[in-house]
Amino acid sequence: MTVLGRQMSQEMDEQPDALARIAGRFDSFVQELRRHGADSRHGLAVLARGSSDNAARVAAYAAQARSGAPVSFLTPSVYTAYGQSPEAYASWLVLALSQSGRTPEIVDLAVSCREAGALVIGVTNDGDSPLAAASDVPVVLGVGEEKAVPATKTVTAQMLAGLAVANALGGPRVAAVELDALAGQARQVLDDGDAVQALGMELAASGALALVGRGFCDAAAFESALKLQETAGIAAHGFSTADFRHGPVHLAHAGVPVIGFAGDGPADDDTRDLIGSLRTDGRLARLVGSGEEADIGLPTTTPELTAILATIRGQQLALAVSRARGVDPDQPEGLSKVTPTV
Amino acid sequence: MTVLGRQMSQEMDEQPDALARIAGRFDSFVQELRRHGADSRHGLAVLARGSSDNAARVAAYAAQARSGAPVSFLTPSVYTAYGQSPEAYASWLVLALSQSGRTPEIVDLAVSCREAGALVIGVTNDGDSPLAAASDVPVVLGVGEEKAVPATKTVTAQMLAGLAVANALGGPRVAAVELDALAGQARQVLDDGDAVQALGMELAASGALALVGRGFCDAAAFESALKLQETAGIAAHGFSTADFRHGPVHLAHAGVPVIGFAGDGPADDDTRDLIGSLRTDGRLARLVGSGEEADIGLPTTTPELTAILATIRGQQLALAVSRARGVDPDQPEGLSKVTPTV
Known part of the structure; x- marks a missing residue:
């Protein structure tokens, strides 16, 4: 097999x-x-x-x-x-x-x-x-x-x-x-895959997803969206949490699931708040982050290194969603390793 | 009514x-x-x-x-x-x-x-x-x-x-x-709505869309995507055509329709080529632009002003898709006119 x-x-x-x-x-x-x-x-x-x-x-x-x-x-x-x-x-x-x-x-x-x-x-x-x-x-x-x-x-x-x-x-x-703790934390994230696998199953039927983050974590949101696009073929869209509030939040009300990435930096509370309020409104919203409210956990570190750990969570999610959809992320149609453009 | x-x-x-x-x-x-x-x-x-x-x-x-x-x-x-x-x-x-x-x-x-x-x-x-x-x-x-x-x-x-x-x-x-011709061209675009209405009907059932443009037209792609998100509730995503080729193009192969915006500037041919090759591959791809290959026309002007005319086309598309879906773009759920964030 x-x-x-x-x-x-x-x-x-x-x-x-x-x-x-x-x-x-x-x-x-x-x-x-x-x-x-x-x-x-x-x-x-x-x-x-x-x-x-x-x-x-x-x-x-x-x-x-x-x-x-x-x-x-x-x-x-x-x-x-x-x-x-x-x-x-x-x-x-x-x-x-x-x-x-x-x-x-x-x-x-x-x-x-x-x-x-x-x-x-x-x-x-x-x-x-x-x-x-x-x-x-x-x-x-x-x-x-x-x-x-x-x-x-x-x-x-x-x-x-x-x-x-x-x-x-x-x-x-x-x-x-x-910096010394980073590799161990990355290993911890990779070894702890149950929650992300469950989320992958939950999201497999979604045609679209919104991924949000602010500060350093917006990199994780954008990269996770791209990974979901090019592996699972899902129209995943990365947003700064602040930009998401300025219009695209309507997508959540129209049924698009929202995944937030948040560490412990001073810009991250905005994402935690958004996910919390969408949940209160009965929307499908999940948090990848440090702290108790998180659906998928992240180790605590500096805000900049959180972006790296959150990106690994995004990779796991792309892999889990692809597998749940029965598509092979190793061979995405229409893609190759080096893309020349002018 | x-x-x-x-x-x-x-x-x-x-x-x-x-x-x-x-x-x-x-x-x-x-x-x-x-x-x-x-x-x-x-x-x-x-x-x-x-x-x-x-x-x-x-x-x-x-x-x-x-x-x-x-x-x-x-x-x-x-x-x-x-x-x-x-x-x-x-x-x-x-x-x-x-x-x-x-x-x-x-x-x-x-x-x-x-x-x-x-x-x-x-x-x-x-x-x-x-x-x-x-x-x-x-x-x-x-x-x-x-x-x-x-x-x-x-x-x-x-x-x-x-x-x-x-x-x-x-x-x-x-x-x-x-500059003197711009207002007349905007009027021409607004008065010529049949093709964009037909495209709106065609796209109404799509949960997701990719909108692409390069050079000045990437502004039209990004803004049209936002307009579709906040009115029709479609997970529309704006991309630079070059970035789209680097991964997200897999979405087209997975069934997501692609709309390209292209004027007559030196960066616009890339978008025309992408849409042409997706069509050849049997994908759902449409061109909003000047010239004969366009599905929805744009008047010829400088590349910078084309972005403005293309943006009006995007507004028409958002309105047409919303109407075809039976949703009122004047009252998007979850949105208001001024959005404070920190």
């Missing part, structure tokens, strides 16, 4: 080791980037697509919330189609992420940014890739080849490496004690 | 006049903003929620593609929950948008940005609002009170006013001849 999502599941399971290795290098990453003058840069420009773009949301939020730096998500078509040059980013730190290091528009724009004077940090899983070659400081994830089409271990690895890049801009760093 | 969406429909119909008035003031807006030193600012920071945030995507793309300026979408929780100050935006132009001018976190953050030294342009429909008072240069839309919960006339007005703000940063402006 074929096990649905065998490859995806196996790569998910490699995450504690992968995170432990990157956590062990975290402070030396930060120091190396500061030696390159990262902390005198004016802002953080993100260059990524798909899961890598979601992973970068953790770095983007950290840059804003911890160092106060401006953040810009670069739009490749501005350069490829409209012929602009990225000169305005000369004094910026550019964080380019690509699992393969071969997504053409990411590599080309990284090269242009570096020529313009930007400090380019290429985060990739392949040290021999064009993106690594195009970087001032390549950050090689070293998490082993990722074979499954839905990216899992590279996404959480990108989140953690991206966080080091953001911390290099200045402001308080993630504490060593919490 | 109650006419479903009477209020929304009436306000949509006021758009040609509203756009004509703003188009007539476009060049004087740009000149006034340049007198305030807008063209020496380092970047464009956007401060908005919901429909206003989608409207700002036109300005954001114009700032990047036409003047090469960095663009940042400000995340209020960074300031409200994490206690950062927006000092890093001292040399930026801040574009704050709120129909009511009363969304608390937008007003508060606009005040902090101005105190930090940013040039704050508040775009609002109410010249007596706190946002207007908090601005260096208030831009009052003057499109008349908007009573319907789903924002329509204020969104296209914000798009056009925001474009003037972006053009004030430098680079080529939208040509007068095209």
